[in-house]
Amino acid sequence: xxxxxxxxxxxxxxxxxxKLIVTISYIILTVSxxxxxxxxxxxxxxxPVIIFSISGIPIKTCFxxxxxxxxxxxxxxxxxxxxxxxxLMSIGSIAVSGGVxxxxxxxxxxxxxxxxxxxxxxxxxxxxxxxxxRKIRMPGMIVTLLLLTYRYVSVMIDEVSVMATxxxxxxxxxxxxxxxxxxxFLGQLLLRSMDRAEExxxxxxxxxxxxxxxYADVSPAKPKDYLYTVFAVGxxxxxxxxxxxxxxxxxxxxxxx
Amino acid sequence: MHMADALLSPxxxxxxxxxxxxxxxISVHKLKKDENTQKLxxxxxxxxxxxxxxxxxxxxxxxxxxxxxxxxxxxxxLLGPQAGFLSMVVILAIQSLFFADGGLMAxxxxxxxxxxxxxxxxxxxxxxxxxxxxxFPKMEAKAAARTKIIMASVIGCIVTLQTGAFSVVVETxxxxxxxxxxxxxxxxxxxxxxxxxxxxxxxxxxxxxxVFEARPELLQEVNAKTGGHKGKLTLKKTxxxxxVLVVMVGxxxxxxxxxxxxxxxxALFGNTEAGxxxxxxxxxxxxGIESGLSEKAASVQEKTAFLPDYSFADSESAAGTAVSGIVxxxxxxxxxxxxxxxxxxxxxxxxx
Numbered sequence: 001x002x003x004x005x006x007x008x009x010x011x012x013x014x015x016x017x018x019k020l021i022v023t024i025s026y027i028i029l030t031v032s033x034x035x036x037x038x039x040x041x042x043x044x045x046x047x048p049v050i051i052f053s054i055s056g057i058p059i060k061t062c063f064x065x066x067x068x069x070x071x072x073x074x075x076x077x078x079x080x081x082x083x084x085x086x087x088l089m090s091i092g093s094i095a096v097s098g099g100v101x102x103x104x105x106x107x108x109x110x111x112x113x114x115x116x117x118x119x120x121x122x123x124x125x126x127x128x129x130x131x132x133x134r135k136i137r138m139p140g141m142i143v144t145l146l147l148l149t150y151r152y153v154s155v156m157i158d159e160v161s162v163m164a165t166x167x168x169x170x171x172x173x174x175x176x177x178x179x180x181x182x183x184x185f186l187g188q189l190l191l192r193s194m195d196r197a198e199e200x201x202x203x204x205x206x207x208x209x210x211x212x213x214x215y216a217d218v219s220p221a222k223p224k225d226y227l228y229t230v231f232a233v234g235x236x237x238x239x240x241x242x243x244x245x246x247x248x249x250x251x252x253x254x255x256x257x
Numbered sequence: 258m259h260m261a262d263a264l265l266s267p268x269x270x271x272x273x274x275x276x277x278x279x280x281x282x283i284s285v286h287k288l289k290k291d292e293n294t295q296k297l298x299x300x301x302x303x304x305x306x307x308x309x310x311x312x313x314x315x316x317x318x319x320x321x322x323x324x325x326x327x328x329x330x331x332x333x334x335l336l337g338p339q340a341g342f343l344s345m346v347v348i349l350a351i352q353s354l355f356f357a358d359g360g361l362m363a364x365x366x367x368x369x370x371x372x373x374x375x376x377x378x379x380x381x382x383x384x385x386x387x388x389x390x391x392x393f394p395k396m397e398a399k400a401a402a403r404t405k406i407i408m409a410s411v412i413g414c415i416v417t418l419q420t421g422a423f424s425v426v427v428e429t430x431x432x433x434x435x436x437x438x439x440x441x442x443x444x445x446x447x448x449x450x451x452x453x454x455x456x457x458x459x460x461x462x463x464x465x466x467x468v469f470e471a472r473p474e475l476l477q478e479v480n481a482k483t484g485g486h487k488g489k490l491t492l493k494k495t496x497x498x499x500x501v502l503v504v505m506v507g508x509x510x511x512x513x514x515x516x517x518x519x520x521x522x523x524a525l526f527g528n529t530e531a532g533x534x535x536x537x538x539x540x541x542x543x544x545g546i547e548s549g550l551s552e553k554a555a556s557v558q559e560k561t562a563f564l565p566d567y568s569f570a571d572s573e574s575a576a577g578t579a580v581s582g583i584v585x586x587x588x589x590x591x592x593x594x595x596x597x598x599x600x601x602x603x604x605x606x607x608x609x
Contacts, residue, residue: 023361024361024362027262027360027361027362028267028270028362030262031262031263031265031266031267031270031362032266032267035433106263107263109262109263110261110262110263113261113262113263113360113361113362114261114262114360116361117353117354117360117361120354120361121354121355129354139281139282139285141285141288141289141297141343142281142285142343142346142347144297145297145300145301145304145343145344145347146347146350146351148297148298148300148301149300149301149304149305149308149344149347149348149351150351151301152301152302152304152305153305153308153309153351155305156302156305156306156308156309157308157309159309160309182459182460182463182464183462183463183464183466183467184467186306186460186463186464186467187463187464187467187468187471188467189306189309190303190306190335190464190468191468191471191472193302193303193305193306194299194302194303194475196302197298197299197301197302197303198298198299200298200302201297201298201299204298
């Protein structure tokens with residue numbers, strides 16, 4: 001993830017706060033579509049597709065990351081067709097019920113939102129996101145905690161995997177950690193980490209930590225950042241208000257608007 | 258229990274954000290007043306630990322399935338409610354950002370459902386009263402403290418998960434996302450979270466007991482002085498109390514669940530749980546298991562729960578209640594076995 005965020009592209013260079021605002025407004029507007037408004041929602045697909053292609057992040061990575069979560073989102077809507085059987089529209093002679101439409105809408109919403117948050121973290125480093133959060137007056141304590149935890153998660157994951165490997169080697173053919181070792185396994189890890197945290201704090205203090213990190217490298221927002229924010233959010237609103245898909249469909253069919 | 262963005266409508270999400278933000282604000286204010294900056298690294302480490310700990314699968318004796326840790330009770334017992342809450346918020350934020358577990362817009366709701374109940378409700382209504390109370394006066398101080406830890410963690414995890422699961426139902430229903438009727442949705446969510454809560458309670462107990470043995474001063478509200486003489490560990494009372502509690506909750510939920518056509522989904526739910534967990538090896542996305550479990554099982558239940566012959570009080574639904582009662586008793590038995598084995602394990606350890 002950090003590797004992706006460290007790439008350089010026009011999207012990566014946009015101010016983190018701008019990206020944060022764009023992502024959140026995208027999610028809110030996407031979710032606010034009515035559950036039968038499938039054609040309106042489809043247009044929102046453009047944002048992730050365009051950003052993926054500009055930023056050069058492989059879309060495969062995104063779906064690989066989301067492979068566990070996506071089915072869950074989809075499963076929630078899976079039963080709408082059974083409850084909502086009123087026919088809403090018909091394709092040729094086949095009537096499509098409201099439940100089918102709302103199921104597809106729900107799945108797409110879930111997918112779009114996941115893609116949008118993936119784009120945010122794949123194009124922005126954690127430090128940058130935290131600096132942006134600090135800018136919008138998020139309490140320093142939370143931001144510091146977020147940064148520290150994020151840094152520490154990878155350390156802990158390494159440590160856990162070392163312990164898990166050691167455990168597995170000593171307990172061949174066993175699935176998971178045996179209940180007799182539940183407490184000592186995590187407990188040992190906890191005690192070791194607590195000691196480490198104390199050392200960490202002492203070394204932070206020795207380096208002049210006064211309760212909050214300083215963010216020196218946040219560049220001020222440039223005109224292009226404002227432009228990007230206004231443009232993107234504006235487009236989202238436009239998509240939300242006007243059903244572009246039906247509009248174009250109408251034009252293509254030669255009908256009047 | 259992590260909710261995705263698509264499950265919430267913007268107004269509900271906003272309200273939940275506001276509620277969680279208020280709780281966060283209060284926590285930050287309180288911690289600032291105490292000038293507790295040296296707590297920060299400890300909080301970060303504990304949060305990272307819970308995060309990493311969620312990736313370990315624990316085998317649950319006798320069921321062939323496994324569970325993992327969620328952490329609200331654990332964090333508040335180690336750090337206190339405010340610091341625990343903030344740590345949970347940070348964990349949830351990282352999960353939603355980097356692991357797509359729970360949505361960005363749903364973060365407020367997720368913080369409320371898991372962190373608020375787990376830390377504030379769990380701490381002030383369960384952990385603190387139990388730890389401060391003069392329970393088990395006949396026991397030696399240390400044994401009493403240990404029993405109280407077991408009781409507080411198990412009850413705490415069950416209660417906080419139940420309230421959390423209920424909130425998920427309320428929030429989703431208010432958002433008008435699912436077509437499921439409110440009562441039916443409740444009947445799907447609550448029983449499965451009872452099982453999850455029990456497992457979590459046991460894992461939390463195991464860790465806290467270990468910490469209590471090794472370094473009692475790390476725990477909130479635990480009198481460090483009690484760590485004196487070896488006490489004879491009598492778990493009978495706890496077991497009885499727990500069994501009574503579980504039977505009571507299980508009975509209440511069985512009544513609730515009797516609006517389902519039959520007991521089939523109970524069996525189904527057990528199998529899905531085991532099967533699903535077996536497929537989940539130790540990998541980094543694994544902590545999603547909790548939401549995975551509930552939603553997957555819920556979806557299976559949905560299928561079976563709405564058979565056309567949906568009826569209330571006939572012989573079929575009575576059979577359903579009976580089956581659920583049996584399953585409930587099995588859970589109690591498993592819990593009892595787990596606790597007693599744990600107790601023996603720690604006793605042996607101490608003698609060694």
